[in-house]
Amino acid sequence: VQLQASGGGLVQAGGSLRLSCAVSGRTFSSYAMGWFRQAPGKEREFVASISASGLSTSYADFVKARFTISRDDAKNTVYLQMNSLNPEDTAVYYCAQASTTVVAVARYEYAYWGQGTQVTVSS
Helix, strand or coil: CEEEEECCEEEECCCCEEEEEEEECCCHHHCCEEEEEECCCCCCEEEEEECCCCCCEEECHHHCCCEEEEEECCCCEEEEEECCCCHHHCEEEEEEEECCCCCCCCHHHEEEECCCEEEEEEC
């Protein structure tokens, strides 16, 4: 199973980015997907998750309606639209595929991980 994340980069505070994660080697539509992030010196933390059906989503409190997770089963891809970015959002963002169909917020619930994509927000 391979997860390839892309879309990171350098953006000014208040700007937007859309992350993508393409999945291969496992039935994409059968599993929930998620995004996590890890800032330097900090633990990897949950950002957002979407169920296999796409009907349910879950977000970390710090997202505060700024981020939107979505999936396109025809493209085997999950997205994270990030708006109103601030410097505290600077981190490596990881996509992951869960072991279940329902939204998952804990790291142990995820079976496969991508390599991460760097997001840097300047003030």
